[in-house]
Amino acid sequence: MSYARTTCFSGYCWGLDESQVIVLGAPLEETTSYRPGTRFAPRAIREASAYIEYWSLRGKLDVDEHVRFYDAGDALVEQPLEKALEAIGDAVERLSGVGKPLVVMGGEHTITLGIVEGLVRAGYKPCMVQLDAHMDMRSEYAGRRVSHATFARLVVSEVGVPVVLAGVRGFVREELEFARANHVPVIDAHRLQDESVAAVIPAVSKLIEKSVCNHLHLTLDMDVVDPGFAPGVSNPEPEGITPRILLDIVFEVARLAVLRGMSLSMDVVEVSPPYDAGGVTSVLAAKAIVEFAAGVVAARSSAR
Ligand SMILES: [Mn+2]
Numbered sequence: 001m002s003y004a005r006t007t008c009f010s011g012y013c014w015g016l017d018e019s020q021v022i023v024l025g026a027p028l029e030e031t032t033s034y035r036p037g038t039r040f041a042p043r044a045i046r047e048a049s050a051y052i053e054y055w056s057l058r059g060k061l062d063v064d065e066h067v068r069f070y071d072a073g074d075a076l077v078e079q080p081l082e083k084a085l086e087a088i089g090d091a092v093e094r095l096s097g098v099g100k101p102l103v104v105m106g107g108e109h110t111i112t113l114g115i116v117e118g119l120v121r122a123g124y125k126p127c128m129v130q131l132d133a134h135m136d137m138r139s140e141y142a143g144r145r146v147s148h149a150t151f152a153r154l155v156v157s158e159v160g161v162p163v164v165l166a167g168v169r170g171f172v173r174e175e176l177e178f179a180r181a182n183h184v185p186v187i188d189a190h191r192l193q194d195e196s197v198a199a200v201i202p203a204v205s206k207l208i209e210k211s212v213c214n215h216l217h218l219t220l221d222m223d224v225v226d227p228g229f230a231p232g233v234s235n236p237e238p239e240g241i242t243p244r245i246l247l248d249i250v251f252e253v254a255r256l257a258v259l260r261g262m263s264l265s266m267d268v269v270e271v272s273p274p275y276d277a278g279g280v281t282s283v284l285a286a287k288a289i290v291e292f293a294a295g296v297v298a299a300r301s302s303a304r
Contacts, residue, residue: 004050011050019070031147037272049286056294085114092118106269127213133237167224216257232276254295
C-alpha cells in the first residue's frame with residue numbers, strides 16, 4: 001500500500017465487495033466538434049486522483065477513512081456510436097444494480113445518453129441535474145442527431161428523464177425554446193455565480209418532489225467551470241463558475257439524494273487532457289468525485 005497505482009481511481013485498486021463507491025471510465029470520443037482529447041480523460045483523472053488529498057472541507061471528514069473506490073476500468077467504446085453507447089449503458093446497468101453510488105468518467109458528453117438508458121434498463125426512474133456551459137439540446141448538430149450537442153434533448157424527449165439545467169451561457173434559440181416547452185428549469189451562469197448552490201438545491205428538491213424519480217443522476221460537464229480554472233475542455237466558454245461553487249453543488253446534490261433515500265450516480269465529462277495546461281482540469285474533476293463521495297458519507301453519518 002505504499003505506492004499509488006494510477007491505473008485505479010484514488011490510487012488503490014479495491015475490490016467490488018469492499019468498496020463504497022464504484023468508478024467506471026467511458027473514453028468515448030466520436031462526435032467531438034472542436035478540441036479533441038476527451039478519450040484520454042479517464043486515465044488523466046485517475047492519475048490526478050492518486051495524488052490529491054481526500055479531506056472534504058464541506059463534510060469536515062476524510063473521504064479516505066470512509067470510502068474505498070472500486071474502479072471497474074473502462075467500458076469498450078467501439079464503432080459505431082450506437083454500439084459504444086450500448087456498451088456504456090450495459091456497464092452502467094450492471095454496476096448500478098450493485099446498489100452503490102456510481103461515477104462515470106468520460107469521454108465526451110454523449111456518454112450521458114448511454115448512462116441514463118442503462119439506469120432505466122436497471123429498473124431505476126432517474127431525474128437528472130446537468131451542470132454545463134451549454135444546453136446540449138439541439139435537434140441535430142453537424143449532421144448528427146446523436147452528439148455531444150444534442151444528447152440532453154434526447155434524454156428529455158426520448159428517455160423521458162426530468163432535468164434541471166444549471167450554469168448555461170452558450171446556447172441557441174432552438175435549445176432555449178425546447179427547454180421552455182419541456183419545463184426544464186434553467187439556472188443560467190450569471191444567476192449561478194450570484195446565488196451559488198442556493199440557486200440549485202431548491203430546484204432539485206422541487207424536481208424530486210414533483211417527479212416520480214427514485215434515482216438522481218448528476219452530469220457534470222467540466223466546461224461549466226470558468227476556462228480560467230478549467231482550461232482543459234473541448235468547448236471552453238467564458239463566464240463560468242468557480243471551483244468553489246462547483247464543489248458546493250456536487251457535495252450538496254449528493255447529500256440531498258442520499259438524505260431523500262434515493263440511489264445516485266454522477267458522470268464527469270468533456271475533460272481534454274491535451275488542452276489541460278498544468279493538468280488542473282483533471283485535478284478538479286478528481287476533486288469533484290471526492291466531494292461527491294463526501295456528500296454521500298455526510299448524509300449517511302447525519303442519518304445515523
Ligand atoms: Mn455538455
